[in-house]
Amino acid sequence: MRRVVAAAAAICAAGGVCAGEGMPPLTSTPGDPERGRAIVIDRETGLCLLCHSGPFPEVTFQGDLAPSLEGVGARLDAAALRLRLVDSRRVNPDTIMPPYHSTDNLNRVGAEWRGKPILSAQQIEDVVAFLATMTEVAQ
Numbered sequence: 001m002r003r004v005v006a007a008a009a010a011i012c013a014a015g016g017v018c019a020g021e022g023m024p025p026l027t028s029t030p031g032d033p034e035r036g037r038a039i040v041i042d043r044e045t046g047l048c049l050l051c052h053s054g055p056f057p058e059v060t061f062q063g064d065l066a067p068s069l070e071g072v073g074a075r076l077d078a079a080a081l082r083l084r085l086v087d088s089r090r091v092n093p094d095t096i097m098p099p100y101h102s103t104d105n106l107n108r109v110g111a112e113w114r115g116k117p118i119l120s121a122q123q124i125e126d127v128v129a130f131l132a133t134m135t136e137v138a139q
């Protein structure tokens with residue numbers, strides 16, 4: 001497993017596009033893009049906009065530590081989006097993006113959160129479904 005992770009990271013670091021890299025759906029119920037959007041803009045659940053920005057007019061302060069989510073659905077397919085949400089460390093071992101559905105190798109986790117992923121499998125599917133709709137970039 002470790003070896004696969006390292007290989008994937010090397011391919012991405014060299015090229016930018018991480019070909020063939022992704023993760024199949026976590027649930028049999030398809031994600032709901034509307035619920036996914038709500039998670040992305042929520043300041044307590046997703047916290048995505050602490051680091052990312054995007055076309056979310058209702059959110060006044062957005063982050064600049066990470067690429068804009070605008071057009072992300074055109075850059076990455078659902079499997080690649082899912083992998084990054086579940087555990088971005090599998091793409092970039094030095095990432096600052098939290099692993100949203102992994103409980104492996106986490107440091108400094110408070111007792112009440114230990115062993116619990118940040119987002120449930122269904123919430124991951126909702127966010128993937130929403131991000132996949134974000135295929136447009138404003139001119």
Ligand code: HEC
Pocket residue numbers: 039040046047048049050051052065066067068072075076081084085088092094095096097098100127131
């Ligand atoms: C603490 C900062 C941080 C938070 C919070 C965060 N991300 Fe990220 N994210 C990053 C960084 C930095 C990258 C750039 C790649 C890397 O360094 O891993 C990234 C990359 C991504 C990518 C790939 C973008 C691309 O164009 O290649 C997606 C998709 C993504 N994040 C979605 C999300 C979503 C959805 C959430 C909330 C559920 C979220 N991120 C929360 C920091 C963050």
